[in-house]
Amino acid sequence: MSSCIVPVSSDSHFSIHNLPYGIFRPSASSAPRAGVAIGDFVLDLSVIAAAGLFNGPFFSSPSCFSESTLNSFMGMGRPIWKEARSTIQNLLSGENPSLKDNADLRKQALIPMSEVKMELPASIGDYTDFFCSEHHTKNCSKIFRGEYALPPNWLHLPVAYHGRASSVVVSGTGIRRPMGQSFPPTSDGKTPPYFGPSRRLDYELEMAFFVGPGIELGERITIDNAIDHIFGLVLMNDWSARDIQFWESQPLGPFLGKNFGTSISPWILTLEALEPFKCEAPNQEPPCLPYLTETSRFTYDIPLEVAIRPAGEEKQSVVCRTNFKYLYWTIAQQLTHHTVNGCNVRTGDLLASGTISGPDKESWACLLEQTSNAQHDIVLEHGGIRKYLEDGDDVIFSGCCKGDGYCVGFGTCSGTVLPAS
Amino acid sequence: MELPASIGDYTDFFCSEHHTKNCSKIFRGEYALPPNWLHLPVAYHGRASSVVVSGTGIRRPMGQSFPPTSDGKTPPYFGPSRRLDYELEMAFFVGPGIELGERITIDNAIDHIFGLVLMNDWSARDIQFWESQPLGPFLGKNFGTSISPWILTLEALEPFKCEAPNQEPPCLPYLTETSRFTYDIPLEVAIRPAGEEKQSVVCRTNFKYLYWTIAQQLTHHTVNGCNVRTGDLLASGTISGPDKESWACLLEQTSNAQHDIVLEHGGIRKYLEDGDDVIFSGCCKGDGYCVGFGTCSGTVLPAS
Numbered sequence: 073m074s075s076c077i078v079p080v081s082s083d084s085h086f087s088i089h090n091l092p093y094g095i096f097r098p099s100a101s102s103a104p105r106a107g108v109a110i111g112d113f114v115l116d117l118s119v120i121a122a123a124g125l126f127n128g129p130f131f132s133s134p135s136c137f138s139e140s141t142l143n144s145f146m147g148m149g150r151p152i153w154k155e156a157r158s159t160i161q162n163l164l165s166g167e168n169p170s171l172k173d174n175a176d177l178r179k180q181a182l183i184p185m186s187e188v189k190m191e192l193p194a195s196i197g198d199y200t201d202f203f204c205s206e207h208h209t210k211n212c213s214k215i216f217r218g219e220y221a222l223p224p225n226w227l228h229l230p231v232a233y234h235g236r237a238s239s240v241v242v243s244g245t246g247i248r249r250p251m252g253q254s255f256p257p258t259s260d261g262k263t264p265p266y267f268g269p270s271r272r273l274d275y276e277l278e279m280a281f282f283v284g285p286g287i288e289l290g291e292r293i294t295i296d297n298a299i300d301h302i303f304g305l306v307l308m309n310d311w312s313a314r315d316i317q318f319w320e321s322q323p324l325g326p327f328l329g330k331n332f333g334t335s336i337s338p339w340i341l342t343l344e345a346l347e348p349f350k351c352e353a354p355n356q357e358p359p360c361l362p363y364l365t366e367t368s369r370f371t372y373d374i375p376l377e378v379a380i381r382p383a384g385e386e387k388q389s390v391v392c393r394t395n396f397k398y399l400y401w402t403i404a405q406q407l408t409h410h411t412v413n414g415c416n417v418r419t420g421d422l423l424a425s426g427t428i429s430g431p432d433k434e435s436w437a438c439l440l441e442q443t444s445n446a447q448h449d450i451v452l453e454h455g456g457i458r459k460y461l462e463d464g465d466d467v468i469f470s471g472c473c474k475g476d477g478y479c480v481g482f483g484t485c486s487g488t489v490l491p492a493s
Numbered sequence: 494m495e496l497p498a499s500i501g502d503y504t505d506f507f508c509s510e511h512h513t514k515n516c517s518k519i520f521r522g523e524y525a526l527p528p529n530w531l532h533l534p535v536a537y538h539g540r541a542s543s544v545v546v547s548g549t550g551i552r553r554p555m556g557q558s559f560p561p562t563s564d565g566k567t568p569p570y571f572g573p574s575r576r577l578d579y580e581l582e583m584a585f586f587v588g589p590g591i592e593l594g595e596r597i598t599i600d601n602a603i604d605h606i607f608g609l610v611l612m613n614d615w616s617a618r619d620i621q622f623w624e625s626q627p628l629g630p631f632l633g634k635n636f637g638t639s640i641s642p643w644i645l646t647l648e649a650l651e652p653f654k655c656e657a658p659n660q661e662p663p664c665l666p667y668l669t670e671t672s673r674f675t676y677d678i679p680l681e682v683a684i685r686p687a688g689e690e691k692q693s694v695v696c697r698t699n700f701k702y703l704y705w706t707i708a709q710q711l712t713h714h715t716v717n718g719c720n721v722r723t724g725d726l727l728a729s730g731t732i733s734g735p736d737k738e739s740w741a742c743l744l745e746q747t748s749n750a751q752h753d754i755v756l757e758h759g760g761i762r763k764y765l766e767d768g769d770d771v772i773f774s775g776c777c778k779g780d781g782y783c784v785g786f787g788t789c790s791g792t793v794l795p796a797s
Contacts, residue, residue, distance in 0.1 A: 197501075198542050203628060223626055228569050229557055233628035234538035234635070238502050238720045239593055248594045250717035253533055253665065265532050267665050270717075289543055289637065290552045290797070316717065322527055324507060324537035325629025328717040331538070333593065361557065361571050413554035413574075413620065413632040416542045493594070 080111035085481025092339035106137035147419035190338035208429035230401035236331035254315035269492035270313035277437035280424035298404035304340040307485035337485035383464025389452035394435035494642035512733035534705035540635035558619035573796035574617035581741035584728035602708035608644040611789035641789035687768025693756040698739035
């Protein structure tokens with residue numbers, strides 16, 4: 073089915089095969105509510121629900137789409153998500169003519185994307201950041217310990233740390249250069265640490281998934297059930313202040329070097345939409361422990377890009393091309409590991425992959441790796457050179473799967489660096 | 494009793510000099526502080542979802558730990574943690590929060606603090622040490638964290654203000670308090686094994702030993718523009734004092750199971766056993782009255 077009641081170009085991220093969910097305001101003064109992206113429009117799901125068009129066996133007359141987050145819907149689980157998706161798809165294709173044949177309803181329900189304001193799509197109880205790229209891990213080890221190697225635990229478990237939920241923001245939010253401490257300028261043991269604006273501000277291209285149905289404390293998600301607890305994926309920028317990070321992070325890990333801001337793209341792509349883009353995940357050697365061993369191991373082929381547009385520059389310069397499929401640990405393994413000890417997860421929890429660097433330099437997904445911690449420059453096609461980010465830089469992530477004559481994409485995840493205050 | 498607040502984020506600090514040095518001795522053979530420790534209150538983000546109220550059973554977690562041999566071929570151990578520990582901490586709740594990009598300044602910090610509770614940062618040492626390089630503690634901590642149910646206000650603690658430890662070298666200006674103080678709060682840990690009527694005190698310590706104050710913790714947490722919200726929980730780290738009786742976790746008291754502690758009633762321990770009831774208490778003694786926290790307790794349930 074590729075007919076659609078709104079025009080959708082073949083390179084639009086938001087084809088009828090996608091149908092990602094988000095929370096939006098149709099105008100600045102309206103209440104936030106749920107929507108689905110389609111072409112250059114947003115379908116207002118609260119309007120569709122109010123018109124009585126969700127009337128299936130599992131999912132009937134829902135009120136969840138009038139809420140300010142998607143959490144209620146996300147908690148309902150795959151059978152309901154499937155039914156909702158089918159309803160929306162049938163309305164947008166015209167197979168169900170209720171929207172196609174009702175000009176007033178169409179006008180109310182379909183809002184130009186250029187007019188809306190996107191919000192965070194979910195209320196996030198906890199945010200966890202993993203470290204699943206072999207290449208990123210080895211590059212960082214090379215930079216800090218002189219050794220291009222993995223830590224002894226890395227091949228056995230998906231390493232992770234807890235992040236800060238309060239500072240996860242939606243794409244488009246300005247990111248202020250943080251103040252903080254970093255290494256004393258001399259190592260005589262007497263000089264106090266540097267304190268001031270971070271001088272090593274970086275991005276990290278990641279993807280993150282939202283938990284759908286959660287579990288109670290003491291329960292576990294098993295590897296073959298994990299996918300049913302996953303609602304969908306977004307792009308994420310794990311903004312990092314490398315100088316703050318490296319001074320503070322021994323022995324307890326990253327803290328202020330990360331928690332000044334984390335950006336996510338506004339549209340959550342469902343696993344249903346990503347299904348055609350499943351592919352093999354990297355082979356695991358040594359084999360992982362049984363609780364992490366998948367009966368059916370797969371990942372997704374999602375091409376990803378980073379671009380930088382300096383202040384005053386019209387054009388953006390692509391600085392990274394990578395792919396979600398490079399990650400050693402899958403989303404199912406991440407979620408399973410996270411709960412093996414009885415840790416509970418809740419609907420709306422966000423679990424991020426870690427920087428998605430691939431094998432070649434073009435695919436290294438942060439400036440730390442690309443410049444070897446400022447030892448050399450990268451060249452921007454439009455706008456000079458960079459070691460780390462400068463004030464006014466607009467950093468834009470994008471990700472898009474190419475189907476046969478259509479696309480399933482994430483839109484963008486962007487943020488502009490604001491000067492320290 | 495229920496959890497008193499909805500906790501958006503939970504942060505755990507590391508503010509005891511003694512605890513930090515003891516841990517360093519155990520793991521690196523060196524009784525020393527990391528190079529950053531005297532300059533900033535070191536912290537990591539904890540898991541908000543698994544903060545539970547006192548009285549909740551704490552199930553021994555399953556998890557990975559170091560392979561039993563270091564030949565590089567043997568897979569990690571996987572099974573119930575064999576090194577389950579408690580950590581006596583205190584934690585404060587944020588009152589009014591701030592927006593992303595704002596900062597709490599050191600002399601305003603106290604006005605953002607609603608009050609304090611006792612906290613048990615239950616830890617599975619074997620899981621923790623296998624996983625924690627390079628990104629810090631994760632599954633070794635997030636299977637459960639207990640807090641006492643009654644939040645004591647700073648008004649109630651006012652008569653128990655006292656001097657905080659001297660800071661040397663002096664900290665940076667943003668952490669330098671015009672009026673530096675802490676609170677004299679005697680704290681205890683007791684263990685009551687399954688089937689035993691009496692509890693045995695295994696630790697006596699005091700909140701006042703902490704090098705970094707609650708005002709400094711909160712100020713540092715927001716210096717980079719990180720936002721805090723009402724209900725956020727910020728914990729002190731294990732409150733060990735200078736002498737062995739005041740070391741506030743079994744890791745320190747048994748030097749990571751190298752020797753035993755003796756329970757007055759109920760045998761010996763290296764780490765916690767199934768059925769152990771671990772009870773924290775804290776109480777300030779006024780002139781003919783007390784201001785106390787009640788208890789923060791939890792029983793260890795066997796792995797499932």
